[in-house]
Structures are given as C-alpha cells and as structure tokens.
Amino acid sequence: MKEYGLIGYPLSHSFSKRYFDDKFEKEQITNATFSLFEVELIEAFPLLISNHKDLQGVCITIPHKKNVLPYLHWMNNAVQEVGACNCIRIKDGQLFGYNTDIVGFKASFEKHLKPHHNKALILGTGGASLSVEYVLKQLNIQYLVVSRQDNAAINSITYAAITPELLKEYTVIINCTPLGTFPNIDSYPILPYESVSSDHYFFDLVYNPAETKFLSLAKEMGATIQNGYEMLVLQAEENWGIWNE
Numbered sequence: 001m002k003e004y005g006l007i008g009y010p011l012s013h014s015f016s017k018r019y020f021d022d023k024f025e026k027e028q029i030t031n032a033t034f035s036l037f038e039v040e041l042i043e044a045f046p047l048l049i050s051n052h053k054d055l056q057g058v059c060i061t062i063p064h065k066k067n068v069l070p071y072l073h074w075m076n077n078a079v080q081e082v083g084a085c086n087c088i089r090i091k092d093g094q095l096f097g098y099n100t101d102i103v104g105f106k107a108s109f110e111k112h113l114k115p116h117h118n119k120a121l122i123l124g125t126g127g128a129s130l131s132v133e134y135v136l137k138q139l140n141i142q143y144l145v146v147s148r149q150d151n152a153a154i155n156s157i158t159y160a161a162i163t164p165e166l167l168k169e170y171t172v173i174i175n176c177t178p179l180g181t182f183p184n185i186d187s188y189p190i191l192p193y194e195s196v197s198s199d200h201y202f203f204d205l206v207y208n209p210a211e212t213k214f215l216s217l218a219k220e221m222g223a224t225i226q227n228g229y230e231m232l233v234l235q236a237e238e239n240w241g242i243w244n245e
Helices: 015-026 042-051 077-082 101-112 127-138 164-169 213-220 229-243
Strands: 002-008 032-038 055-060 087-091 094-098 119-123 142-147 156-158 172-175 201-204 224-226
Touching (some): 002 015, 015 229, 055 229, 087 229, 101 224, 119 127, 201 213, 213 224
Parallel strands (some): 002 032, 119 172
Antiparallel strands (some): 055 087
C-alpha cells in the first residue's frame, strides 16, 4: 500500500486529507492512503520518514516550509530560489523537494489580473509569502511585504504604514497570513478598507471559510476577490503528478 501524507503543526483542519481521500474514492485508487502527521518540531521529521517505509510523498505546511530544507537530498530551482518547499517526493530513501504553491497560486491568481494591477501588498512573511513573491516577480508586479514588525532584512513595512494613499496606489492585496481561518473567522488584517475600490483585487490564501472577513470587507467596496481554494486544488494535483512521475 502506497502512503502519502501532510506534515505540519497543527493539522486540525486539513484540505489535503479530505481532497486526497475523495480523489482516491472517485478515481477508484485502492492502493493508496493519505495520512496526517502532526510534527511540532522539525527535528522529528527524519524519524517519521524512517518509520513509514511505504511513504511515497508528503505535503509540507505551516510551520515547516522553510525549516524542512536541510533534510532534502535534492531541490528544484524554485525551492532554491524561494527558500520554501511544500512538496516532497520520496524515492529510494532520497527526499526530492518541490514548490507547488507557485504553480497553484500563479494559475489561480492570473485569472482576475487587469492591466492596472501592477503594484501589490503581500500580507505576511511565512513560507507561502515567499512563493507569492516569486510569482509577482515573474509577472513584473512591484510589491511590498507587510509585517507586524519592521524587518529590514526583507525590506518590509508595518500595517501602520498602510495609509489610504498607499492603498490607492497598491491595488493588489494578497493575504498570506492565517487571519480569518476557521474557527477564528472574525479576525482579519487591519487595513483602511474605506479606501478600497473596484480597482482593487484582493486574494486570500485562506480557503475556509470561502469568504473571509478580509474578502467580504473588500467585496463591500467593489473589489474583485478570490480565495485560496482553487490554488490548493491545482497545487494538490501538481503534487500527485510529482509523486507519481
């Protein structure tokens, strides 16, 4: 029996588990299972791999997309450039690292882009935000990273620096934080939403709920909105393709 899984902490609400269980059932894949592996400290990762001899591949999620890199035997160019990995193929005891967040985000994000969407704010500094940065560079979209604290190392600004004037200039807002994720659905990034207009495009990597408060506040002001569900589907299928090359 081939085994696949998701590694992260905590894993109380997993898209991947539901998605692959449904996929295996619909496509009558009877020789595969998908498991959740809660790994609080990345130092436990090698033991987990060695204890699961049938493991063919894993998804990597918060908080390990960056700190899993030292355990990889090989990584593709995207992982090397971004510094984050969310997909590992296991073959002959070797760990091969990929970043399929890039594929999923780009394909989903591009659909609603308009010519005036040429400046973006990236909310958050985790592993997913690095993938978003990578895609924005590919699309020649200028961006600023927004962090809770000043961070000269990544040239970020704080939320307090997002003035109405700045928000009018930066018409793409991408939430890479977990704010608004179920069950904490009343939390959202603090922005001057009154300055949002139909020129804006709000993308939320959160998928549960389908419309976060971040998105609903922007929608009320006429902005185009997109959640992270399609991105996750595209990314999951890319993972499956890599695991079964």
